[in-house]
Amino acid sequence: AMVTAVCPEELDPRYGVPHYLRYISGQCAREWVWLDVSSKMLTLRPGLERCARCAFEMESTGLWRRDVTIPTIAWTTSELESVRSSRRLCDYLEAEWPRLGLPRDVKILELGAGDGWLGMTVARNLVAISGRSTTRVTDQEGHRIRSLSQNVAYNVAQGLPLENLGLGVLDWEQACPDVTQEETLHLLIGADVVEESSARHLARTIRDFLSQKQEMLVLLAHQMTGSLDAKEAFVQALQSQQLEFEMVAAESPQASLEKEAKGVVIWQITCQKQDQWLLPWSDSLTGLEDTFYV
Numbered sequence: 001a002m003v004t005a006v007c008p009e010e011l012d013p014r015y016g017v018p019h020y021l022r023y024i025s026g027q028c029a030r031e032w033v034w035l036d037v038s039s040k041m042l043t044l045r046p047g048l049e050r051c052a053r054c055a056f057e058m059e060s061t062g063l064w065r066r067d068v069t070i071p072t073i074a075w076t077t078s079e080l081e082s083v084r085s086s087r088r089l090c091d092y093l094e095a096e097w098p099r100l101g102l103p104r105d106v107k108i109l110e111l112g113a114g115d116g117w118l119g120m121t122v123a124r125n126l127v128a129i130s131g132r133s134t135t136r137v138t139d140q141e142g143h144r145i146r147s148l149s150q151n152v153a154y155n156v157a158q159g160l161p162l163e164n165l166g167l168g169v170l171d172w173e174q175a176c177p178d179v180t181q182e183e184t185l186h187l188l189i190g191a192d193v194v195e196e197s198s199a200r201h202l203a204r205t206i207r208d209f210l211s212q213k214q215e216m217l218v219l220l221a222h223q224m225t226g227s228l229d230a231k232e233a234f235v236q237a238l239q240s241q242q243l244e245f246e247m248v249a250a251e252s253p254q255a256s257l258e259k260e261a262k263g264v265v266i267w268q269i270t271c272q273k274q275d276q277w278l279l280p281w282s283d284s285l286t287g288l289e290d291t292f293y294v
Helices: 019-025 072-077 080-099 117-126 143-157 196-212 228-240
Strands: 002-006 033-036 041-044 107-111 134-139 165-169 187-191 217-223 243-250 264-271
Touching: 080 117, 080 187, 080 217, 080 264, 107 117, 107 196, 117 134, 117 143, 117 165, 117 187, 134 143, 143 165, 196 217, 196 228, 196 243, 196 264, 228 243
Parallel strands: 107 134, 107 187, 134 165, 187 217
Antiparallel strands: 002 041, 033 041, 217 264, 243 264
16 A cells, blocks of 8 residues: 655654554554655555654545644543544544535534544544534633643644634533533534543533434444443433433444443434434444554
């Protein structure tokens, strides 16, 4: 497989191959590569004992760019598995975007954005699609929103096209958050936002959004190796709000999900008895439970 790339002469011994190479090879990001800077061609060569390590920018490959940077200090606000979940939800959105039925002027809101990687990555890739899309990243008041704001400012300073990205405080304990009244949303997303202590508030917040527009698409990425109590509390909270969830993608094969789901799964939340809005199953994440990511 080959892909045209702009390759600055900058060594990156931390990670070796940038994580988005996986989208070219369909394999783990540890694939060895050979880099010809003069011709600006990057060739994947599995099986090599050594690898030329080089950071570079993708150039018109038709793939979503993953060049959002999170300063080291900001990682203390996001657990490692939450980082994995945000990457997998991004994988899912990239693979399924043409089939999600969203308008060109799509309006997106991220719940519990954490370090902001997911929302920023979605926003910077949607600028390549004609239309006036907007993405809003939200989190709780205090150090979380301050850290999120700093991460957004850092990436704007790096030149990322984030002019359509908004930032706001959203407290799930508020019965009717003001942010839900600003405009009608099309897509609500979140990565590892399900916790036992806040499950009831999260379910009520989702219900507030869906009460405005029942066909709104709600997608949550959840790490199944986490607390079972958190999942059970969330399921009960959804039922109390007349909501239900359906698994639409997972790292584990679909055949094994009924017995034991491992890794990250993608849930779609809908109002009860609204099956007409359910998405079909996607294999976009299947088999990725053991793959490396950065």
